[in-house]
Amino acid sequence: MSFSWTRVGAIVRKELRDYRRNRFVIGTMAAFPVLFITLPTIQLIAANTTNKALTLRIGLSLLYMLVIPVMMPSVVCAYSVVGEREQGTLEPVLSTPIRREEFLIAKALAAFVPTLLIAYAVFGIFLAIAALFAHPVIVSTIYAGSHVLVQLLFTPLLAGWAIWVGIAVSTRSADVRVAQQLSVLGSLPPLVIVALMSLNVISESTALAIGLAAALLAFDLLAWRVVARLFDRERLVIGGRG
Amino acid sequence: MVPDGLAANGSRSDAALVVEHLTKRFGDRIAFDDVSFEVGYGEVFGFLGPNGAGKTTTVRALGTLIAPSSGSAIVAGIPLSEKNGSAIRSRISIMPESPGLYLRLTVTENLQCFAGLYELDDVRGRINRAVRAVNLEDRSRDLCGSLSKGLRQRVALARALLNDPAVLFLDEPTSGLDPVATREVHELIASLREQGVTIFLTTHRLEEAERLCDRVAILNTTLRLIGRPDELRAQLFRRSLDLRLRTPLDDPKAVLGAVPEVEGWEQTPSGYTLSVSDPDLAAPALARALVAANADILSIAESHHSLEDVYLELIDEDVEAKSR
Numbered sequence: 339m340s341f342s343w344t345r346v347g348a349i350v351r352k353e354l355r356d357y358r359r360n361r362f363v364i365g366t367m368a369a370f371p372v373l374f375i376t377l378p379t380i381q382l383i384a385a386n387t388t389n390k391a392l393t394l395r396i397g398l399s400l401l402y403m404l405v406i407p408v409m410m411p412s413v414v415c416a417y418s419v420v421g422e423r424e425q426g427t428l429e430p431v432l433s434t435p436i437r438r439e440e441f442l443i444a445k446a447l448a449a450f451v452p453t454l455l456i457a458y459a460v461f462g463i464f465l466a467i468a469a470l471f472a473h474p475v476i477v478s479t480i481y482a483g484s485h486v487l488v489q490l491l492f493t494p495l496l497a498g499w500a501i502w503v504g505i506a507v508s509t510r511s512a513d514v515r516v517a518q519q520l521s522v523l524g525s526l527p528p529l530v531i532v533a534l535m536s537l538n539v540i541s542e543s544t545a546l547a548i549g550l551a552a553a554l555l556a557f558d559l560l561a562w563r564v565v566a567r568l569f570d571r572e573r574l575v576i577g578g579r580g
Numbered sequence: 581m582v583p584d585g586l587a588a589n590g591s592r593s594d595a596a597l598v599v600e601h602l603t604k605r606f607g608d609r610i611a612f613d614d615v616s617f618e619v620g621y622g623e624v625f626g627f628l629g630p631n632g633a634g635k636t637t638t639v640r641a642l643g644t645l646i647a648p649s650s651g652s653a654i655v656a657g658i659p660l661s662e663k664n665g666s667a668i669r670s671r672i673s674i675m676p677e678s679p680g681l682y683l684r685l686t687v688t689e690n691l692q693c694f695a696g697l698y699e700l701d702d703v704r705g706r707i708n709r710a711v712r713a714v715n716l717e718d719r720s721r722d723l724c725g726s727l728s729k730g731l732r733q734r735v736a737l738a739r740a741l742l743n744d745p746a747v748l749f750l751d752e753p754t755s756g757l758d759p760v761a762t763r764e765v766h767e768l769i770a771s772l773r774e775q776g777v778t779i780f781l782t783t784h785r786l787e788e789a790e791r792l793c794d795r796v797a798i799l800n801t802t803l804r805l806i807g808r809p810d811e812l813r814a815q816l817f818r819r820s821l822d823l824r825l826r827t828p829l830d831d832p833k834a835v836l837g838a839v840p841e842v843e844g845w846e847q848t849p850s851g852y853t854l855s856v857s858d859p860d861l862a863a864p865a866l867a868r869a870l871v872a873a874n875a876d877i878l879s880i881a882e883s884h885h886s887l888e889d890v891y892l893e894l895i896d897e898d899v900e901a902k903s904r
Binding site: 342344345347348349351355356359360425426427428429430431432433434435436437465481571572575 | 606637643645646647649666669670673676678679680681682683684685689692693694695696697698699719725739764
């Protein structure tokens with residue numbers, strides 16, 4: 339039997355319906371954008387254009403935007419397998435013809451799509467507010483250089499990393515809370531590189547951004563392969579005895 | 581009632597399940613060992629055993645959720661292997677002990693999800709038929725979280741019927757249900773049996789197996805017995821008569837020992853239990869002998885051994901064997 343997008347779609351639709359009716363997920367998805375758009379916006383609008391630390395302040399504001407694709411999916415994905423196991427819903431799903439790859443891709447897509455939509459929407463709102471209310475010098479600094487490119491490139495890649503880490507932790511955990519803590523911790527390392535660029539510790543350039551994005555893409559693909567190998571149907575069904 | 585086409589030994593060539601020497605070990609622990617049996621299409625096959633006997637693990641192995649350590653099986657015509665896992669799972673259904681429903685989704689949404697996982701066509705029609713089969717039409721828009729345990733079990737059964745499975749595995753389907761909900765599930769299984777659905781039913785409720793199953797197997801890590809309930813009774817228990825008298829006989833040896841068909845007897849609080857070669861011949865001869873001896877007869881009846889007696893006899897044997 340070949341890879342089936344119908345089966346992937348069935349899981350994705352189920353996940354999105356489940357998120358919509360889950361107060362915890364809705365709360366998480368709403369809180370992150372509100373939190374991560376308020377602080378940087380205030381910071382920029384109140385910024386003094388003569389301040390030498392302006393670039394640093396802009397970098398910090400943009401870094402906030404990249405926390406969204408890391409934090410949001412890691413919490414959701416940490417629940418994705420161990421949560422289903424705790425609910426008793428995993429065994430019926432694994433008893434259907436669904437293949438391991440289809441299950442994992444479905445779980446990843448169900449977290450990736452809303453994350454990407456929210457993260458890009460927040461960045462768009464941030465750019466719009468900056469254009470409307472911030473000083474022209476600040477606006478030109480934000481729109482110039484590789485800032486926008488970094489945001490566009492790194493948002494899906496960081497989300498991809500956080501998703502695979504979250505699912506990997508979830509497939510090996512026996513407890514949802516432990517999985518969520520480990521997942522958030524494991525999602526952070528790539529953010530350090532982005533932080534160093536945003537804070538001008540590493541001088542930012544288009545070439546560097548593309549190079550780092552390519553490296554992160556390679557890590558994402560490697561993470562997918564590792565997660566696929568970690569996913570052991572027997573272990574998940576019998577609860578780790580095998 | 582035994583479905584048409586079953587051979588004398590209860591198996592048939594076009595079997596829905598053929599299991600040969602199947603074994604599963606978890607490290608040093610043996611879940612089930614050297615299990616062999618066949619289940620014919622249209623048959624309701626009961627898989628009995630105490631807790632921890634390996635019933636659920638056997639279902640999981642046949643459902644390709646776990647890999648057997650050794651042995652082989654053919655499930656719905658497909659050899660059991662990891663490679664064939666997806667193909668086998670598309671032809672069977674497993675209803676686990678816990679319904680495992682998405683509680684924030686409605687009954688219909690749960691079924692839609694599984695219809696997608698089986699890549700079924702005519703999803704709406706199939707869902708309607710499955711919901712109708714379990715008498716849940718009026719609750720199909722309700723969230724599963726709002727349903728009682730019995731209703732959730734019915735939804736799980738509807739889910740298991742969606743793909744018209746060649747073999748339907750029901751793992752302890754009435755576990756934890758109250759008597760009313762249990763009766764409803766029994767009626768549903770009985771109606772599936774009428775429709776010719778092949779059912780593999782694991783249970784430790786003996787009256788459930790006796791009522792619903794054509795054949796039963798008793799598992800206690802190894803397969804202890806397999807056959808129709810009446811065959812199992814005949815295998816384990818000698819035929820006997822229960823004799824009830826108003827007062828015990830003064831000299832039972834003189835009265836009972838004189839009847840040629842009586843092979844032995846033991847006294848019970850209400851009379852005697854007699855081992856006989858043929859109850860139909862022994863009962864009239866016994867009645868004549870008792871009348872001649874002026875005994876006050878209350879009743880003479882063939883002893884009835886339930887499946888529970890068979891089961892307990894076997895499990896007791898296992899306990900004794902382990903203690904030796």
